Amino acid sequence: MPSDEIRPGRIEIEGLWEGYRPGRRRRLPWRGRWNWALQGIDLTVESGEMVGVIGHNGSGKTTLLQSVAGVLRPSRGSVRTTGRVGSLVHLDAGFHRDLSGHENLLIGGVLLGMRRGEVRRHYDEILQFTGLTRDELDDPISTYSSGMGLRLGFALLACSRPSVVLVDEVLAVGDEDFQRQCIDRIESMLDGGAAALLASHDLDLIAKHCDRVMLLQRGEQLFTGPTLEGIERYHQAPPAR
Amino acid sequence: MTAPARTAAGDAELLLTLVERQLRVRSKRSMLGMVWPSVSPLVMLALYSYVFNRVFNVPVERYPEFLFAGLLPWAFLSQSVATSIPSLSVEAPLVRRAPFRHELVPMANVLAHALYFVVSTVGFCAYLAWHGRLAWSVLPALVAPMLAVVVFGAGLCQVLALFDVYNRDLRWVVGNVLTIWFFLLPIVYRPQMVPEGLQFLQSTDPMNMIVGQFRDVLYYGSVSRPGHMALMLIVSAVFFVVCTAVFRRCSGELPKDL
Numbered sequence: 001m002p003s004d005e006i007r008p009g010r011i012e013i014e015g016l017w018e019g020y021r022p023g024r025r026r027r028l029p030w031r032g033r034w035n036w037a038l039q040g041i042d043l044t045v046e047s048g049e050m051v052g053v054i055g056h057n058g059s060g061k062t063t064l065l066q067s068v069a070g071v072l073r074p075s076r077g078s079v080r081t082t083g084r085v086g087s088l089v090h091l092d093a094g095f096h097r098d099l100s101g102h103e104n105l106l107i108g109g110v111l112l113g114m115r116r117g118e119v120r121r122h123y124d125e126i127l128q129f130t131g132l133t134r135d136e137l138d139d140p141i142s143t144y145s146s147g148m149g150l151r152l153g154f155a156l157l158a159c160s161r162p163s164v165v166l167v168d169e170v171l172a173v174g175d176e177d178f179q180r181q182c183i184d185r186i187e188s189m190l191d192g193g194a195a196a197l198l199a200s201h202d203l204d205l206i207a208k209h210c211d212r213v214m215l216l217q218r219g220e221q222l223f224t225g226p227t228l229e230g231i232e233r234y235h236q237a238p239p240a241r
Numbered sequence: 242m243t244a245p246a247r248t249a250a251g252d253a254e255l256l257l258t259l260v261e262r263q264l265r266v267r268s269k270r271s272m273l274g275m276v277w278p279s280v281s282p283l284v285m286l287a288l289y290s291y292v293f294n295r296v297f298n299v300p301v302e303r304y305p306e307f308l309f310a311g312l313l314p315w316a317f318l319s320q321s322v323a324t325s326i327p328s329l330s331v332e333a334p335l336v337r338r339a340p341f342r343h344e345l346v347p348m349a350n351v352l353a354h355a356l357y358f359v360v361s362t363v364g365f366c367a368y369l370a371w372h373g374r375l376a377w378s379v380l381p382a383l384v385a386p387m388l389a390v391v392v393f394g395a396g397l398c399q400v401l402a403l404f405d406v407y408n409r410d411l412r413w414v415v416g417n418v419l420t421i422w423f424f425l426l427p428i429v430y431r432p433q434m435v436p437e438g439l440q441f442l443q444s445t446d447p448m449n450m451i452v453g454q455f456r457d458v459l460y461y462g463s464v465s466r467p468g469h470m471a472l473m474l475i476v477s478a479v480f481f482v483v484c485t486a487v488f489r490r491c492s493g494e495l496p497k498d499l
């Protein structure tokens with residue numbers, strides 16, 4: 001039985017550039033010009049710290065979280081993380097609509113880095129955290145609401161005991177009670193030594209729970225520092241085109 | 242390094258989970274979901290037996306058994322290729338959202354088909370045993386061509402699935418190539434009937450060697466070419482390693498390109 005303790009987490013981002021080449025699609029894989037989604041990002045998140053990522057639509061928040069999660073390979077620079085990375089950038093990574101919640105837990109858990117036995121061991125805990133009944137968990141997730149999908153995804157994330165927690169806008173889907181439950185769980189992970197990045201447009205949430213913020217604008221790191229100052233800069237920054 | 246390092250055991254568990262997911266998904270919204278891949282070789286068997294045995298009168302004894310022994314590895318390969326080519330595009334949400342080795346997606350597809358392949362082969366062996374025509378002593382030699390075709394298929398399918406992301410013409414090209422390849426292989430006719438100019442394929446085309454080994458064991462009840470068996474395993478293993486290297490080299494931007 002693995003320990004429920006969280007290994008101290010750390011995120012170290014150095015000179016991260018992340019580019020897309022729209023022309024590559026339908027062509028040979030090495031062709032196309034670059035569109036930069038992130039330009040030279042530097043950030044270190046220490047154990048027990050939660051950094052908010054703010055910026056208007058298209059500023060690169062999700063791309064940053066995907067890079068830290070290891071989904072995207074940096075075009076330039078590097079991202080280093082310590083311990084297991086738990087990403088809630090997308091609610092339904094690995095979930096198949098035709099499969100039941102129960103069946104999807106296994107693939108979702110293994111994608112989060114859990115062992116199959118570990119997912120099965122945490123089944124009751126996951127069930128309790130989701131607030132779903134066993135019957136509901138046996139239904140195909142195509143019948144679930146967005147909120148139910150969030151409950152399943154977050155429960156899995158929480159039970160994977162991540163050292164690095166990445167949360168995108170998805171929390172907005174849940175009701176107030178579940179959002180509270182999620183934030184409490186993230187804070188307990190931070191107390192246990194995890195490092196977290198929270199990307200959100202909910203500035204009250206950011207102001208209340210983040211130790212620092214990073215402000216992105218069209219892929220550029222406009223500001224990194226105290227939360228309230230970052231939020232003020234956000235209001236001054238013009239939205240992306 | 243970006244992706245959290247997944248151990249080899251972790252990759253194996255993910256592969257197993259993806260195979261299980263494929264099999265479960267296949268059984269949803271379908272009455273015969275899990276059975277369909279096994280039905281296809283039987284339909285081909287009935288059709289080709291009628292056309293080549295009855296209509297063209299190909300001079301081969303126990304023609305349906307001769308045909309099925311060659312058809313088994315071919316059906317596995319062609320079904321794996323056909324369903325693996327769009328696999329990365331179909332699983333785009335998964336590739337874009339979770340960090341893992343993307344070659345596991347087409348490989349899971351191949352392994353799911355390998356299960357049907359094993360079941361079909363066992364079924365055919367049971368049929369031969371029932372009629373007293375199974376050479377038990379050489380049966381273990383069947384493991385080598387089975388392993389070779391699965392390894393060869395896993396290599397081929399991952400590269401085809403990757404290039405399909407960038408060029409959908411591939412689906413049409415491969416469909417036609419498979420048809421030509423099928424008729425170049427001595428599946429519906431005897432190897433001796435191959436024109437002299439194409440005889441070289443018997444020692445250069447891995448599928449030609451694999452089909453030959455299957456037929457040797459299941460139809461002739463012998464292992465006549467042990468050298469071919471070793472060569473076939475080596476060629477398949479090298480092909481798999483090269484294809485995996487190509488996939489890893491060219492798939493770095495896959496989540497962005499899907």
